[in-house]
Amino acid sequence: MNYDWDFGAVWEHRDMLLTGAFGTLRIAAVAIIIGVVIGVLLAMMRMSGKAWLSRPALWFTEFYRNTPPLVHFFWAFYGLPVLLGISLDPYAAAIIALSTQSGAFYAEVIRGGVVSIERGQWEGARAIGMGPVQVIWRIVLPQAMQRMLPPFLERSFELIKTTALASTLAYSDLMYMAMQVNSITFRPLEVYTLVAVIFFLTLLSMSLMAHLLEVRLSRSTHQHAG
């Protein structure tokens, strides 16, 4: 256990790790945005009440929720191009894999939030003369949003962790760049520990902020109610 830690060699290649960190941020941000769009579409299909729309959406979400993310990455990179007859670069494949799988989870978050609003809220809004669009926009969504926020954030943190799998497609995210730095410096202990610490501090501070936000939001509703 008397190993001499030496971060000097790793520090020399900090620009590579910085490139990787930006790569991670980039796919995480893009995949969250596209994932939300896919999630909204799937949730609308699920709640449409038409079997030809809700069934495929159900199969899609169940399939993505019950298969490993790594399979999605490899399928999008090696399988999908064969099916479509086009070629995808690692970035596009990683975005496709991440956004479809997070879309499946976001769909459940959105549906759960809307379904959790009691019937009385709908009926009350209709009774005071609101149209269906107005009911959704002014009564249901503001309440559902608040219930969706904690699971939505939790899912997004999961997504950020999952981006590390993009390194297996040789996309230059933080993990992949760490592997490159390791192959130059032969310092796996320092490099991988450093990457773990970077992920840890980033995600921990994000979840602390999310927690503060949730506390604040629930306090403001209680004030309105009281």
Place this chain on the structure above:
Amino acid sequence: MDFSWDFTAVIQNYPALLKGVGMTALIWSIAFPAAMVMGFAISLGARSRFGWLKALTRVYVEVFRNTPVLIQLIWFFYAFPILTGYQLTPIVAALCGLVLNASAYCSEIFRGGLAAIPNGQWEGAKAIGMGHSQALRRIIVPQVIAKMLPAFTNRGIELAKNTSIASVIAVQELMYQGRALSSAFYRPLEVLTAVAVIYFVLIYPGSYWASRFEKRFALRT
């Protein structure tokens, strides 16, 4: 879209995929019980009177929940040997990462389950004349299990999905076999689709059961 599916590579090599399924099942069935036992021990630490032990378990849980599983496996395979001078085999390294990761989540489930039973349940049981063991058996345990079972099932599902990451450090489980087959026969679409379907068949019954169970208990309470 004029692609014609050809599953002969998959069908002819089913023993390789089957071997992969066996390895996946082996890793899961070692890692899940081990993670539960460790998780329970950690949850006891989190409830302990000693502040330093509480803080230590908190750090442990947060570290494993806030870093990607891939890094944990790679760390145990490539970094741990340098720290200790002891090289782990791919399977042991994968098990270390997967067990420690899942144990952090399991400890949170135990902690939440135990904390969720209000004292009034004990007092109420005593008030209607139940002894300690009767109250435990008929009042407390059924409620704790009902609260924790869906969460544990979900954790088992997440763990099953995470076993695929062990392929990155060359553990010859299902994902590894799939990758080897797809590059050997140039049929990535068929092989990877087959792998995805196999994972789905393995994992879906668990999540179907979990959602049924959750609904049943939701109706009862």
